Amino acid sequence: DQQVKQNSPSLSVQEGRISILNCDYTNSMFDYFLWYKKYPAEGPTFLISISSIKDKNEDGRFTVFLNKSAKHLSLHIVPSQPGDSAVYFCAASPYTGGFKTIFGAGTRLFVKA
Amino acid sequence: EPEVTQTPSHQVTQMGQEVILRCVPISNHLYFYWYRQILGQKVEFLVSFYNNEISEKSEIFDDQFSVERPDGSNFTLKIRSTKLEDSAMYFCASWRGDRLYGYTFGSGTRLTVV
Numbered sequence: 001d002q003q004v005k006q007n008s009p010s011l012s013v014q015e016g017r018i019s020i021l022n023c024d025y026t027n028s029m030f031d032y033f034l035w036y037k038k039y040p041a042e043g044p045t046f047l048i049s050i051s052s053i054k055d056k057n058e059d060g061r062f063t064v065f066l067n068k069s070a071k072h073l074s075l076h077i078v079p080s081q082p083g084d085s086a087v088y089f090c091a092a093s094p095y096t097g098g099f100k101t102i103f104g105a106g107t108r109l110f111v112k113a
Numbered sequence: 114e115p116e117v118t119q120t121p122s123h124q125v126t127q128m129g130q131e132v133i134l135r136c137v138p139i140s141n142h143l144y145f146y147w148y149r150q151i152l153g154q155k156v157e158f159l160v161s162f163y164n165n166e167i168s169e170k171s172e173i174f175d176d177q178f179s180v181e182r183p184d185g186s187n188f189t190l191k192i193r194s195t196k197l198e199d200s201a202m203y204f205c206a207s208w209r210g211d212r213l214y215g216y217t218f219g220s221g222t223r224l225t226v227v
Contacts, residue, residue: 049215
């Protein structure tokens with residue numbers, strides 16, 4: 001049951017450059033999409049979200065793009081910093097009573113100094 | 114910044130034993146969740162809890178699992194008879210109900226069943 005897919009297990013980027021993390025989804029019932037960041041020995045931390053009625057949301061160095069027709073979203077980090085090195089989870093939430101969130105498998109980002 | 118607190122950070126138990134994982138969610142949040150992450154795998158939804166009852170649960174959350182909010186502050190996950198395959202990180206999360214803002218997760222409890 002892979003409703004949210006992150007096909008790249010890892011990504012390596014030079015400090016100062018752009019990091020682009022990708023995500024695909026299959027469930028048309030998802031109406032909110034989120035990105036979480038996770039450091040070792042910690043729980044996931046919410047980063048940024050986007051509603052399905054938008055195609056872009058920006059917060060500082062982080063921008064999320066949503067392409068509904070392709071069922072694809074991406075997270076851009078510009079400029080990338082060594083402290084951004086972490087696992088990034090794409091997540092999606094359908095409008096259901098419990099508002100559960102379904103997570104992708106994660107992409108490990110390495111930002112090299 | 115308000116936090117979600119989970120105890121213990123690590124629990125080792127024998128197969129067949131009962132375990133209770135504890136969480137203190139953020140006080141003004143309305144929705145509470147348990148997720149788990151088996152080593153190397155994805156973060157999986159177990160159960161959501163709202164208004165003192167389960168609102169949704171996954172196939173993983175079978176009769177061996179239960180949740181409670183006994184005193185208005187603690188939120189617990191009980192596994193009645195643990196199996197080896199229950200070994201995982203268990204994360205508690207709470208959410209204030211704003212869909213543009215994600216959950217706040219605790220740091221997790223690492224459960225090891227031997």
